[in-house]
Amino acid sequence: MSKAALIQLGRVAALEWGADGIMVNIPHRDAAFDTGLWNPELLAERAANFKMTIDVYKRRILHLTEVTSNQVAEVVGTMCTKVFSVTTGAQVPVDGGNERVI
Numbered sequence: 001m002s003k004a005a006l007i008q009l010g011r012v013a014a015l016e017w018g019a020d021g022i023m024v025n026i027p028h029r030d031a032a033f034d035t036g037l038w039n040p041e042l043l044a045e046r047a048a049n050f051k052m053t054i055d056v057y058k059r060r061i062l063h064l065t066e067v068t069s070n071q072v073a074e075v076v077g078t079m080c081t082k083v084f085s086v087t088t089g090a091q092v093p094v095d096g097g098n099e100r101v102i
Contacts, residue, residue: 014089023088025079030095031067062097
């Protein structure tokens with residue numbers, strides 16, 4: 001399923017379940033390279049597409065550091081707490097600041 005389809009599904013779920021007190025929010029993760037999805041060959045390919053070294057590509061976000069999968073998990077976990085109990089239908093970037101998005 002495409003990312004756009006998942007976003008639309010989240011929006012519809014937020015609309016339909018809001019009256020039941022169910023919050024549906026969408027985290028947008030980027031630049032978390034410490035997972036099995038990323039291997040050295042893929043990193044080299046993506047970095048080359050942007051004419052960067054792998055190290056620069058991994059730190060291309062505004063905070064100039066890497067986002068870890070644990071940090072993404074912490075944000076998602078927080079989205080399941082009372083902190084987000086009055087928020088639904090939100091799209092939350094978890095990417096360290098991406099100038100292409102801002």
